Amino acid sequence: xxxxxxxxxxxxxxxxxxxxxxxxxxxxxxxxxxxxxxxxxxxxxxxxxxxxxxxxxxxxxxxxxxxxxxxxxxxxxxxxxxxxxxxxxxxxxxxxxxxxxxxxxxxxxxxxxxxxxxxxxxxxxxxxxxxxxxxxxxxxxxxxxxxxxxxxxxxxxxxxxxxxxxxxxxxxxxxxxxxxxxxxxxxxxxxxxxxxxxxxxxxxxxxxxxxxxxxxxxxxxxxxxxxxxxxxxxxxxxxxxxxxxxxxxxxxxxxxxxxxxxxxxxxxxxxxxxxxxxxxxxxxxxxxxxxxxxxxxxxxxxxxxxxxxxxxxxxxxxxxxxxxxxxxxxxxxxxxxxxxxxxxxxxxxxxxxxxxxxxxxxxxxx
Numbered sequence: 395x396x397x398x399x400x401x402x403x404x405x406x407x408x409x410x411x412x413x414x415x416x417x418x419x420x421x422x423x424x425x426x427x428x429x430x431x432x433x434x435x436x437x438x439x440x441x442x443x444x445x446x447x448x449x450x451x452x453x454x455x456x457x458x459x460x461x462x463x464x465x466x467x468x469x470x471x472x473x474x475x476x477x478x479x480x481x482x483x484x485x486x487x488x489x490x491x492x493x494x495x496x497x498x499x500x501x502x503x504x505x506x507x508x509x510x511x512x513x514x515x516x517x518x519x520x521x522x523x524x525x526x527x528x529x530x531x532x533x534x535x536x537x538x539x540x541x542x543x544x545x546x547x548x549x550x551x552x553x554x555x556x557x558x559x560x561x562x563x564x565x566x567x568x569x570x571x572x573x574x575x576x577x578x579x580x581x582x583x584x585x586x587x588x589x590x591x592x593x594x595x596x597x598x599x600x601x602x603x604x605x606x607x608x609x610x611x612x613x614x615x616x617x618x619x620x621x622x623x624x625x626x627x628x629x630x631x632x633x634x635x636x637x638x639x640x641x642x643x644x645x646x647x648x649x650x651x652x653x654x655x656x657x658x659x660x661x662x663x664x665x666x667x668x669x670x671x672x673x674x675x676x677x678x679x680x681x682x683x684x685x686x687x688x689x690x691x692x693x694x695x696x697x698x699x700x701x702x703x704x705x706x707x708x709x710x711x712x713x714x715x716x717x718x719x720x721x722x723x724x725x726x727x728x729x730x731x732x733x734x735x736x737x738x739x740x741x742x743x744x745x746x747x748x749x750x751x752x753x754x755x756x757x758x759x760x
């Protein structure tokens with residue numbers, strides 16, 4: 395009689411139950427350790443979110459992963475574990491540009507996890523003000539888009555509010571057509587944020603040439619609005635379909651698929667001391683020939699790569715400008731003290747916005 399080679403479905407399920415029990419035990423052990431960390435930090439003003447520490451944890455886990463669990467699945471699971479650990483140490487409020495379901499909200503959930511308290515704000519300035527006033531420990535702000543460029547309001551607010559950058563990440567913007575309807579032919583109006591409508595203009599002209607385009611304050615508000623009428627459709631993130639019980643009539647309808655938004659995590663105090671690979675600064679210059687050249691020469695002399703340099707009109711000062719720059723180093727370390735002194739001599743004003751780990755790309759496969 396031949397020995398049985400294949401396990402039965404019931405046997406496999408029994409093994410899964412055993413593994414699940416072990417996983418729950420281990421997760422609770424980890425939770426107990428997180429609670430101990432929270433007790434040690436109870437009297438400290440230190441921020442619970444440690445982006446470099448979390449990135450090192452994830453990096454080490456990926457090295458140890460031998461499959462068949464895909465790395466994307468492992469990262470998603472552990473982001474939620476880390477989110478839970480932070481919440482156990484101390485409740486954490488995060489401000490975002492609302493309402494619920496915006497790209498800022500969805501990006502924050504994917505990067506920071508779902509165990510935190512997310513509070514929507516009506517505009518970006520309310521996020522900065524809420525962080526400075528202690529309403530929340532963290533804020534999520536969009537800084538720039540790979541197609542539309544910088545978010546000018548965010549750059550301006552860094553000059554007005556005393557906040558620090560703790561982390562950056564990149565979130566892919568991909569649009570879907572959402573509706574209560576089940577067929578594209580029934581759609582007479584398409585609602586969305588003006589940028590989303592513009593980013594899908596070629597698809598709309600080809601597939602819904604007669605539909606009226608209706609601008610809305612956000613993609614989330616558009617999705618909420620179309621719940622009322624099957625002749626309406628909204629353009630937004632596919633996750634809005636689950637949030638508002640909508641059908642996805644078409645996916646990836648953006649004209650240019652390589653569309654990313656860079657988000658920053660801000661707080662009211664500087665970030666941790668280790669793992670800083672990038673620094674953002676803002677500065678103004680004296681009105682004289684070669685002033686900007688002298689600043690750039692300092693970075694060139696030290697062989698520091700300048701990743702971003704942008705000028706903005708200085709509020710309240712006609713024809714004067716403030717410069718926003720990203721450099722690939724930790725300008726807050728003692729190694730660059732002389733460099734900061736040199737910049738201070740040549741700049742009219744200089745403000746270090748924060749040093750932080752280089753950002754990662756989320757949801758790259760959507």
